[in-house]
Amino acid sequence: xxxxxxxxxxxxxxxxxxxxxxxxxxxxxxxxxxxxxxxxxxxxxxxxxxxxxxxxxxxxxxxxxxxxxxxxxxxxxxxxxxxxxxxxxxxxxxxxxxxxxxxxxxxxxxxxxxxxxxxxxxxxxxxxxxxxxxxxxxxxxxxxxxxxxxxxxxxxxxxxxxxxxxxxxxxxxxxxxxxxxxxxxxxxxxxxxxxxxxxxxxxxxxxxxxxxxxxxxxxxxxxxxxxxxxxxxxxxxxxxxxxxxxxxxxxxxxxxxxxxxxxxxxxxxxxx
Amino acid sequence: xxxxxxxxxxxxxxxxxxxxxxxxxxxxxxxxxxxxxxxxxxxxxxxxxxxxxxxxxxxxxxxxxxxxxxxxxxxxxxxxxxxxxxxxxxxxxxxxxxxxxxxxxxxxxxxxxxxxxxxxxxxxxxxxxxxxxxxxxxxxxxxxxxxxxxxxxxxxxxxxxxxxxxxxxxxxxxxxxxxxxxxxxxxxxxxxxxxxxxxxxxxxxxxxxxxxxxxxxxxxxxxxxxxxxxxxxxxxxxxxxxxxxxxxxxxxx
Numbered sequence: 232x233x234x235x236x237x238x239x240x241x242x243x244x245x246x247x248x249x250x251x252x253x254x255x256x257x258x259x260x261x262x263x264x265x266x267x268x269x270x271x272x273x274x275x276x277x278x279x280x281x282x283x284x285x286x287x288x289x290x291x292x293x294x295x296x297x298x299x300x301x302x303x304x305x306x307x308x309x310x311x312x313x314x315x316x317x318x319x320x321x322x323x324x325x326x327x328x329x330x331x332x333x334x335x336x337x338x339x340x341x342x343x344x345x346x347x348x349x350x351x352x353x354x355x356x357x358x359x360x361x362x363x364x365x366x367x368x369x370x371x372x373x374x375x376x377x378x379x380x381x382x383x384x385x386x387x388x389x390x391x392x393x394x395x396x397x398x399x400x401x402x403x404x405x406x407x408x409x410x411x412x413x414x415x416x417x418x419x420x421x422x423x424x425x426x427x428x429x430x431x432x433x434x435x436x437x438x439x440x441x442x443x444x445x446x447x448x449x450x451x452x453x454x455x456x457x458x459x460x461x462x463x464x465x466x467x468x469x470x471x472x473x474x475x476x477x478x479x480x481x482x483x484x485x486x487x488x489x490x491x492x493x494x495x496x497x498x499x500x501x502x503x
Numbered sequence: 504x505x506x507x508x509x510x511x512x513x514x515x516x517x518x519x520x521x522x523x524x525x526x527x528x529x530x531x532x533x534x535x536x537x538x539x540x541x542x543x544x545x546x547x548x549x550x551x552x553x554x555x556x557x558x559x560x561x562x563x564x565x566x567x568x569x570x571x572x573x574x575x576x577x578x579x580x581x582x583x584x585x586x587x588x589x590x591x592x593x594x595x596x597x598x599x600x601x602x603x604x605x606x607x608x609x610x611x612x613x614x615x616x617x618x619x620x621x622x623x624x625x626x627x628x629x630x631x632x633x634x635x636x637x638x639x640x641x642x643x644x645x646x647x648x649x650x651x652x653x654x655x656x657x658x659x660x661x662x663x664x665x666x667x668x669x670x671x672x673x674x675x676x677x678x679x680x681x682x683x684x685x686x687x688x689x690x691x692x693x694x695x696x697x698x699x700x701x702x703x704x705x706x707x708x709x710x711x712x713x714x715x716x717x718x719x720x721x722x723x724x725x726x727x728x729x730x731x732x733x734x735x736x737x738x739x740x741x742x743x744x745x746x747x748x749x750x751x752x753x754x755x756x
Binding site for chain 2: 243275276277279295296301317320
């Protein structure tokens with residue numbers, strides 16, 4: 232499939248160009264999601280994309296599906312409602328590191344705990360971009376933000392470990408550099424009947440990059456390549472993984488899904 | 504007040520405030536009906552006393568109540584505009600998954616639902632949202648009047664306080680004071696026309712509420728100049744007793 236078909240089939244092309252800064256990684260992540268949906272060849276009327284607030288959360292507006300741009304941190308709360316009302320719908324959440332891990336942190340762990348069949352993709356750029364470069368829960372310790380002018384004293388969150396321990400049944404990580412790998416992971420996340428969490432590492436040259444002297448967008452994109460290692464390679468040669476971020480499929484298990492459990496309750500009433 | 508001003512920007516609010524368990528049951532149905540009819544969230548507001556109360560209810564009383572459902576689009580899927588500026592100001596609302604694709608956002612948006620910074624679009628949208636509620640004030644505003652027909656002075660109260668006020672009306676009547684109770688059930692939009700109409704007939708309106716004076720300011724604003732508006736409030740955590748209302752009314756006649 233050519234790129235133009237991807238745009239024609241998945242995007243509201245009259246709403247483009249998008250608002251993201253030059254060099255931002257979010258467009259690549261959005262494209263990977265569109266590609267994953269195309270590869271799965273499903274009815275687009277039965278796909279719902281939900282987001283919260285932030286740079287990441289502008290993505291659904293450009294995408295030609297049932298799309299919902301909610302309040303800050305609440306994408307998973309709205310998505311849970313949609314999935315409960317329409318269990319057959321493919322519900323995808325696009326959120327950011329601030330949106331999902333800070334203000335929406337509780338929604339994230341409880342969606343994972345319930346194992347509700349929602350595929351969540353976090354566009355993690357390690358900073359609050361839209362509001363002006365404030366440090367987020369995923370800003371590395373000692374890195375700078377506009378609200379951390381002397382370095383961030385917080386420990387940064389490993390969101391994949393968080394959702395795995397909270398109960399998610401599919402957990403993966405990729406980057407804007409590894410767009411094809413990300414597409415495959417989103418597809419597998421959509422196949423998983425349960426809560427799927429895919430962290431997409433992005434880059435923010437405008438704030439995170441500038442505040443931390445990370446160079447150009449190209450330098451930062453190369454950084455995504457150099458600072459990550461595939462989880463399979465890391466298992467074979469742990470010494471190569473020293474100081475690197477693991478990418479690939481990190482966790483996959485089978486457990487009963489939330490709307491299935493809910494349907495059993497409904498059936499119980501229907502029998503009476 | 505929080506129901507109306509708890510957010511930024513101008514937007515309409517429908518807030519309903521029942522004063523008994525029976526009424527909570529009925530007004531909850533009204534709340535859903537209004538939400539569906541006007542395509543807006545409706546706040547069902549309960550104070551602590553009403554919310555914790557246990558009373559018998561008769562569900563049969565509302566079994567014939569009309570159930571209103573939202574308008575669904577009938578146009579071609581590609582022509583659908585979820586936020587179209589229709590004549591009745593309430594555009595049809597499609598279900599996600601029904602084939603009518605659109606975008607929902609909390610930002611100011613165009614008729615499709617896409618965020619917009621266009622000032623004309625913003626102005627038109629906010630006015631439509633406000634007008635669809637304010638222009639239907641008479642349909643939305645519900646209230647109870649108790650002994651108001653021949654009343655010379657009125658008490659305005661809602662929620663738990665209105666139950667004390669009703670008892671107070673009975674007590675004051677037995678003392679020969681021609682008093683009545685106006686109880687708004689729809690707390691927002693404000694019963695502007697009705698309060699104005701009442702104030703023209705009354706020498707005095709007593710507004711009784713459990714705060715330092717919120718609703719009373721709306722009543723003063725809407726009242727006719729010839730009508731004095733007095734305020735009785737309480738913030739010590741105890742409810743306002745009928746005897747307190749009696750004493751206040753008699754002391755300020």
